[in-house]
Amino acid sequence: MYKLAALLVLLFVVSSSARTFTIVNKCSYEINIHSRGAGGPGGRVGAGRTANLGVAHNWNGRMWANGADNKATLGEFYLACWNNLDNYNLSVIDGFNIPMRISPKRGGCPTVACYGR
DSSP: OOOOSSOEEEEEEEOSSEEEEEEEEOSSSOEEEEEESTTOOOEEEOTTOEEEEEEETTOEEEEEESSOGGGSOEEEEETTOGGGOOEEEEEOSSOOOSOEEEEESSSSOOOEEEOOO
């Protein structure tokens, strides 16, 4: 795990029936996780803390921390979609509010990150 002063890290682990997103808050303040998509996770994660949030195996949606999603750094996920593959990206097209990194735990997929504007 990289050491950064302010960073929200989203990790996801694959299983046959469900997925787990591990939220690592490396910010110096508590963050509030929001999501959009059926059955999407949410919750508060204290500074320096970790939380595990579950979703369905084929969940499609967005996650962001604090603020409105149209002004926030977004993690976008399309799990078990076309040909049972996972697609994910990090978007700052509508705004940037917090550094973020998405790191899959298995499958040899690349990490994507945005640390600033």
